[in-house]
Amino acid sequence: MLDYTNQDWKSRASELSFRGQAFIEGAFVNAVSGKTFDNINPATGEILNQVAECDAADIDLAVAAGRRAFEDGRWSRMAPEGRKAILLKLADLIRANLVEMALLDSLDMGKLITDAVTVDAPGSAHFFQWYAESIDKVYDEVAPTAPGDLALVRRVPLGVVGAVTPWNFPLDMATWKGAAALAAGNSVVLKPAEQSPLSALRLAELAAEAGVPDGVFNVVPGFGATAGQALGLHMDVDCLAFTGSTQIGKRFMEYSGQSNLKQVWPETGGKSPNLVFADCEDLDAAADMAAFGIFFNQGEVCSANSRLYVERSIKDQFVEKMIERAKGMQPGDPLDPASKMGAIVNERQTQGIMRFVEAGKETANLVAGGERVTVDGKGCFVQPTIFDGVTHDNPLARDEIFGPVLSVIAFDTEEEAVSMANDSIYGLAASVWTDNLSQACRVADNLHVGTVSVNTVDALSAQTPFGGMKQSGFGRDLSLHSLDKYTALKTTWIKYKP
Structure with missing residues (x-):
């Protein structure tokens, strides 16, 4: 098959x-x-x-x-x-x-x-x-x-x-x-x-x-x-x-x-943060997974890494990598194995996503996507979309859009990155990219979420519990703990x- x-x-x-x-x-x-x-x-x-x-x-x-x-x-x-x-x-x-x-x-x-x-x-x-x-x-x-x-x-x-x-x-x-x-x-x-x-x-x-x-x-x-x-x-x-x-x-x-x-x-x-530190040596791998983390399943994932925090010294370089990946993930016929993104679930969800996008065009820097498209003149499709220069109080960074929309925010220090990542009503998941083991463990300890993925995104298995904190709820799926x-x-x- x-x-x-x-x-x-x-x-x-x-x-x-x-x-x-x-x-x-x-x-x-x-x-x-x-x-x-x-x-x-x-x-x-x-x-x-x-x-x-x-x-x-x-x-x-x-x-x-x-x-x-x-x-x-x-x-x-x-x-x-x-x-x-x-x-x-x-x-x-x-x-x-x-x-x-x-x-x-x-x-x-x-x-x-x-x-x-x-x-x-x-x-x-x-x-x-x-x-x-x-x-x-x-x-x-x-x-x-x-x-x-x-x-x-x-x-x-x-x-x-x-x-x-x-x-x-x-x-x-x-x-x-x-x-x-x-x-x-x-x-x-x-x-x-x-x-x-x-x-x-x-x-x-x-x-x-x-x-x-x-x-x-x-x-x-x-x-x-x-x-x-x-x-x-x-x-x-x-x-x-x-x-x-x-x-x-x-x-x-x-x-x-x-x-x-x-x-x-x-x-x-969820409104999961993805923190990329300057000491991450493999930025291409980080960009690949950051794109996967927001564009997989058209961004219709509760744990989607929709907030991308990048250390300022590498931010512009990393954004360029993300733009290239967005260009290669355009929506197409879901039954075509060559397609990189499918359709949004229905008209209502599509319109909701586009309302966020249109408002974002007035408040942030649209660097990729931003349009609703069709395939063979039909369907509910939205381009993979990236906003740079998003302020932390912008709805793009606060609200769950549940679509292929990524918000990029620069940070200068570890403390600032963790503070912004935690400044959310949600606490489902987070990702951290760094080659510093102490930093990885320290940041993971300080993120108030149910799952922290280090040098990957959205890691899960049958053996590990999946669920969140704060207004991401307190249920747990998977693992023996879910039997509780x-x-x-x-x-x-x-x-x-x-």
Whole structure:
């Protein structure tokens, strides 16, 4: 598949059939209301299919199905090796359907097919495999007690987990939530973003094929104000895991307080800084990764390195390198392997990005991009855009744009760079480029973020937790730590005759 041409990908895309119904209790069903909405390919403007517009009634059905499955133990009390075998099979099924899963995400939200087929879809399989393998390796505890007492501390599944996932990595985000929650023994009700429901619905079908019992993994497409709100307010949902904007993350926490005090795990916005110091010897590598850090996935990444702080003595030189890289990353047909950037997810997001760009043209120095473009006269595309001379109070440097827009700010001292990097409501990620080990460690220590990548950008793995600080939220995906979100600690204290 890595040698597929544009025509090969278009041919494979034309062979696809799209699921549009909700998946509840092991079956595809229409929304109770019968309503549907258009699912649009942002690269062409074409309608892919009609998707069930689910609301509170459908959420009720899905939660009830999840509760029944949890209570009767068909999954929650299955032996760990049983759940492990099923999730391993699911990982294999994702790999067996890699082309289809990649195409669903590319068509749905505009990402490059080369990224979807080499990063997103294989990553989803990997994460399911990783959590499957973890199931029988996470041990419970025995607390230290006096003779005659035995205190067992166990991790137990919470029950029904609601997951609300974003449109920028549809399959991966469904996996980051679903794999860990399922591994821990919970039932899941997933509400994918309305802009990109296709891969989540197909994932549910593959899960059933792998042997996940009916009612354990449910997918309910719909809008945030209806289906998402209903999930957040539901009195029988035990936990809500969310990735998306800070504004909506706060709303889900309000829903918890208005309902049953369910746990809420938000992973929200970001405005990640990238600090490049003059002692970085390989500026080309730093520029390559800085460009990747902001232009990958069209900049639609919560941890995108959208603030570039460069030591003043090398700033102009580094900006020139960034301009050259931007010129080589122009948007194109997402199904063309030669394209370097794909489409923005929809018209609304595109217009929002361009409002920031147009305002920025009046307040900073536009040195690359700055225009909305089309491909074959169609689609939602924005050029990779760089602003130099950005002041630290400029919205370009403060607000999450969620698009391919980079702000460059010069600094003179390490203290100034760290101070500006930390002067943000967000604290998701940061990058540091230096060949001074002490400086790297010192700066990393002083950055108030969840992940600091040194001499790289946006580093993550199944073994390391992903999440932020401040208004980037406090949820954690990936690693064994994410199982903490989906389990409760239960103590059983036994008195016996010593």
